[in-house]
Structures are given as C-alpha cells and as structure tokens.
Amino acid sequence: MSFLVLSFCCHHSLHYLFDNIVVRCDCKKTTMEQLSLVSSNKIFGGYQKVYSHQSSELKCKMNFSVYLPPQAEGGDVKLPVVFYLSGLTCSEQNFITKSGFQRYAADHGIIVVGPDTSPRGVKIPGDDDSWDFGVAAGFYVDATKEPWSTNYRMASYVNKELYELVQQAFNNVVDPDRIGIMGHSMGGHGALISTLRNPGLYKSVSAFAPICNPIQGPWGAKALGGYLGDDKSKWVEWDATELVKKYDGPPLTLLIDQGSIDQFYVDKQLLPENLVEACRSVGVPVILKLREGYDHSYYHIASYIGEHFDFHAKILKA
Numbered sequence: 001m002s003f004l005v006l007s008f009c010c011h012h013s014l015h016y017l018f019d020n021i022v023v024r025c026d027c028k029k030t031t032m033e034q035l036s037l038v039s040s041n042k043i044f045g046g047y048q049k050v051y052s053h054q055s056s057e058l059k060c061k062m063n064f065s066v067y068l069p070p071q072a073e074g075g076d077v078k079l080p081v082v083f084y085l086s087g088l089t090c091s092e093q094n095f096i097t098k099s100g101f102q103r104y105a106a107d108h109g110i111i112v113v114g115p116d117t118s119p120r121g122v123k124i125p126g127d128d129d130s131w132d133f134g135v136a137a138g139f140y141v142d143a144t145k146e147p148w149s150t151n152y153r154m155a156s157y158v159n160k161e162l163y164e165l166v167q168q169a170f171n172n173v174v175d176p177d178r179i180g181i182m183g184h185s186m187g188g189h190g191a192l193i194s195t196l197r198n199p200g201l202y203k204s205v206s207a208f209a210p211i212c213n214p215i216q217g218p219w220g221a222k223a224l225g226g227y228l229g230d231d232k233s234k235w236v237e238w239d240a241t242e243l244v245k246k247y248d249g250p251p252l253t254l255l256i257d258q259g260s261i262d263q264f265y266v267d268k269q270l271l272p273e274n275l276v277e278a279c280r281s282v283g284v285p286v287i288l289k290l291r292e293g294y295d296h297s298y299y300h301i302a303s304y305i306g307e308h309f310d311f312h313a314k315i316l317k318a
C-alpha cells in the first residue's frame with residue numbers, strides 16, 4: 001500500500017534573505033587545516049571521509065562524515081550538498097556503513113555530509129542513563145534548560161556551524177545555492193524542523209520514518225521537556241507538524257518514507273498522518289510513501305535511499 005498527497009503553495013520570505021546575511025557575516029572562516037582526517041575510503045569512485053573538529057556550539061570534539069563523489073575530483077565544478085541526520089543511538093557511522101547511499105551520490109554527483117547525533121564526551125550527569133535522551137539523542141534542538149543548555153545545541157551546530165564549515169572547508173567543490181537535507185527518525189524530524197525553521201536554507205528535504213509530531217509522542221515529550229523545560233508553548237517551536245502550519249518561506253515539497261510494520265510507527269511515536277494533515281491544511285505539498293512490510297531499520301533506508309537521491313537531485317539539479 002502506498003499513497004500520495006500533493007497540493008501546492010507559493011510563498012516568499014524576506015526573513016530568509018535577512019537571516020542568511022546575518023549568518024554569513026557572523027562566522028569565523030574554517031579551513032581544512034582545522035579539521036582532522038579520521039578515515040578515508042574509496043567507494044563508487046569517490047571518497048567516504050570522516051573528520052573531527054572542535055565544535056564551538058557544542059564545546060566538544062565532534063566527528064562528521066563527508067562523501068566526496070567522483071565529480072569532486074579536480075575541484076573545478078561546484079556540486080550540491082545533502083546533509084543527512086541520523087536517529088537515536090546513532091553516530092556518524094550508521095548511515096555511511098549501512099545505507100549504501102554512496103552509489104546514488106556518485107551517480108548524481110552529490111556531496112553528502114553527516115553529523116553525529118549529540119555532543120560527545122561532555123559528561124553531564126544522567127547523559128547516558130537512557131537511549132532516547134542525552135548522548136546520541138540530541139534531537140537537533142537548542143536546549144534552554146540546565147544542565148543541557150551549554151552543550152546540547154544541535155540545531156545551531158547543524159544549521160549554522162557545520163553548514164558554514166562545509167562551505168568554507170570545501171569551498172572549491174560546494175555550491176552554496178544547492179543544499180538539501182534528509183534524515184531518519186529523530187534525524188528525519190531534525191531535517192524537517194531545520195528546513196521549516198530556516199526558510200530557504202535547505203532547498204530540498206526528505207525523511208525516513210521521521211518523528212513528525214513530537215509534542216504528541218512519548219519520545220518527543222521526554223526530549224522536549226528535558227531540553228526545553230515544562231512550558232509546552234516552547235515545544236511547538238520545535239515540532240514539524242506545528243511549524244508547517246506557520247511555514248512562510250520558498251515553495252517546498254516534503255518527501256516522507258514510512259515502513260508499514262515499523263514498531264515505532266505502530267506505537268504512534270512517529271505520526272506521519274498528523275504532518276500530512278497539517279500540510280494539507282496550509283497547502284504545503286507532501287508526498288507520503290507507505291512501504292508495505294518494511295520496519296524502522298536501515299534495511300528500509302537502503303531499499304529506498306536511491307529514490308530519495310533522485311528526489312533531491314531533481315530539485316538541486318544535480
């Protein structure tokens with residue numbers, strides 16, 4: 001069973017232009033010399049690399065992955081970039097070792113960047129007590145509640161620090177006007193809120209089994225309460241279903257991919273139908289693919305990652 005929902009709207013936002021100018025003026029330049037190469041492996045003609053760097057937003061050392069497709073060799077052509085945000089319990093490794101995305105990134109000539117899922121090694125009491133909060137569960141928000149607010153700033157890390165770093169360190173091959181984002185589960189939600197909160201920053205967005213309406217599910221309530229405090233009026237600012245109702249940026253189509261027997265979908269942690277309903281109510285185009293028999297794992301992602309690269313390539317003109 002699969003179904004498709006499409007509707008259309010067209011908005012423009014001056015905020016985006018203004019925000020972009022502020023972001024670009026506000027940063028220190030990052031060069032390759034400030035990155036340490038952790039690993040480099042040739043795959044499908046390109047190179048899967050992992051770097052580490054000292055993050056100013058998270059105040060700790062972080063790993064991130066970069067796939068440079070064969071088209072990046074020589075450095076004389078500017079390529080699109082797609083960020084990939086992973087889910088709970090993941091590091092930058094899961095996607096690069098399990099999804100097989102490199103075949104499609106190489107076909108289309110797309111650079112792919114994957115951050116870790118939380119600050120690492122900062123040792124906040126209780127940060128590794130559970131798998132759905134703290135370490136490997138940063139939820140791509142900026143925490144405002146102590147003791148998390150100093151380090152747990154994954155939204156600013158991804159959308160400002162890493163976004164700028166990639167453009168600066170790989171400036172010979174990155175086209176700053178063709179940047180998209182995708183993710184899985186917690187990271188699928190991260191991709192959605194990063195796009196909806198920063199209109200125009202990402203030109204294309206897709207998600208596998210995303211948490212779509214975290215204020216309505218147990219994972220979301222635990223994370224948003226923990227990182228933002230008890231005031232639920234603050235939670236809605238980080239909820240994709242709530243944010244889409246207020247979206248006022250460049251035209252966007254959301255691609256959501258959901259396995260039908262995913263335990264977290266069945267348990268109503270993900271709630272994609274709520275997002276589709278919200279998109280419908282405001283005329284934001286959304287495609288929901290329900291994949292019969294697929295679960296929450298990387299077997300689902302590996303099976304459809306090629307379709308997601310086709311989707312991003314079409315929008316980013318790769």
Ligand SMILES: N[C@@H](CCC(=O)N[C@@H](CS)C(=O)NCC(=O)O)C(=O)O
Binds near residue numbers: 086131185186
């Ligand atoms: N640890 C959880 C599952 C966590 C989980 O499924 N994580 C997903 C993202 S939400 C994942 O990508 N796991 C890593 C992997 O499959 O490589 C459990 O035991 O129920």
